[in-house]
Amino acid sequence: MANQYIVFILDEQRYALHLSAVDRVVRMVHITPLSRAPESVLGVVNLRGRVIPIINIRQRFHLPKREITLTDRLIFARTQRRPVALVADAVKEVIECTEQSLISAENILPEMRYLEGVIKFEDGLILIHNLDKFLSLEEERSLDLALEIT
Secondary structure, three states, X not given: OEEEEEEEEEOOEEEEEEHHHEEEEEEOOOOEOOOOXXXXXXXXXXEOOEEEEEEOHHHHOOOOOOOOOOOOEEEEEEOOOXXXXXXXXXXXEEEEEEHHHEEEHHHOOOOOOOEEEEEEXXXXXXXXXXXXXXXXXXXXXXXXXXXXXX
């Protein structure tokens, strides 16, 4: 059975999320800074009356900071605890992958708790991320407090 993933780009590297966790992809909009939010949160946006936190995945992946541009994309997705959005340089495609072409992260980088696995392709690798593990419990609590103040 094949799993579907949405592939996005950060600094020329391909990453993926389970398509089932993604609600929509939109062009960049204004991000409102959120005081007292964890460092891993860039701010919030309003999506149809709901305040959605924007997760700083560049920081989480130890990528260099860069200015957000109007050509960037916001990927709105769901974790077990809350809706979130991620900033991507670009969103490329939806792919299908069989279990056989997926390598578990535990076999490669067990210390990266938010990395679920890697998909091997002829032209490179795609890193699959687990949104439910992006924020630590401490970051979740800090974000909850910051959102209450908003």
